[in-house]
Amino acid sequence: MELKGKVALVTGGGRGIGQGIALALAGAGADVAVADLDQAIAEETAAKVEAAGRRSVAISVNVAQPDSVRAMVEKVEAELGGLDIAVNNAGIISIQSIEELTAEDFDRIMAVNAKGVFLCTQAAVRVMRPRRWGRIINVASIAGKIGFPDLSHYTASKFAVIGFTNAVAKEVALDGITVNALCPGIVGTGMWRGEDGLAGRWREEGESEEASWARHQKTLLPQGVAQTPEDMGQLAVYLACAEHVTGQAIAVDGGCTL
C-alpha cells in the first residue's frame, strides 16, 4: 500500500491513537500534518514524521471551534500543498452515571467528538470535492456500536459519528471521496491508563490501576489483550488506499463487539 505524494492530516495526533495513525501514514509514504489542542505534543509527533523522511507541520487546533478548524485546513494546504486524507481522531471521554451527567458535560463531549468530526469533515470535503479524490477516516469507537454504562454521553457521541459517516459517504460517493469510521476497541493510551484514565477510575476496592487494566482486557476482550495505536494505523493506511470501501464502521477490537 502506497501513499507517496498524498497529504494527510490527523487531529489529536500529538499522542495515543492519533500518533500511531500519523506514523503509519508516514510509513506508507504520506506527508502528514499533525494537529492537536496541545501544540507541544503535536510538534513531537511532527518531528517523528520528519524523522521517517516525510514532510510534516504541527498545528494547534480546537476541533470544536469552526474558525480554528478552518485555519487548520488552510495551514495544511499552505504548508503541504493540499489535503488528500483527513483523519478526524481527536476525542475526549468522561465517566458519569446518567443521574450525575450534567447538560454541560453532555455538550462538552458532543462538541469535541461529534461536532468536531462534522467540522473537520466539512472542511476536508470543501478541499477534496473540487479535486475529485479524498479519504476521510472518522475515529469512532466500539462505543459507536454498543452502549457502555456510565458512558451514555460518550456512547451517544460515537453513535453520532457512525451515522454521520454513513450519510456523508453517500453524499460524496460520486466525487472520488470515501468516508469511513474506524472503531478502536481498548487501547492503552491516556484515555485508559493512569489514575484519571478508565482503568484508574473503574478500580475495584483495593485494586491497583495496573490490575484494573489487566482485568478489563480479560473481561471485555475475547482475545484477552488490548489493541495498539499501531493496529489502528494499519487500518487507517488500508482505508486511505482502498477505493471501494465507503460508509463502513470497522472495528479493530479483538472481538469485543462480537
Ligand code: NAI
Ligand atoms: P488520548 O487522550 O490519548 O489522545 C487524544 C488526543 O486528542 C490528545 O492529544 C488531545 O490533546 C487531543 N484533543 C482532545 N481534545 C481536542 C480538541 N478539542 N481539539 C484538538 N485535539 C484535541 O486518546 P486516544 O485513546 O488516543 O483517543 C483517540 C480517539 O480514539 C478518540 O476519538 C477516542 O474517543 C477514540 N477511542 C479510543 C479508545 C481507547 O481505548 N483509547 C477506544 C475507542 C475509541
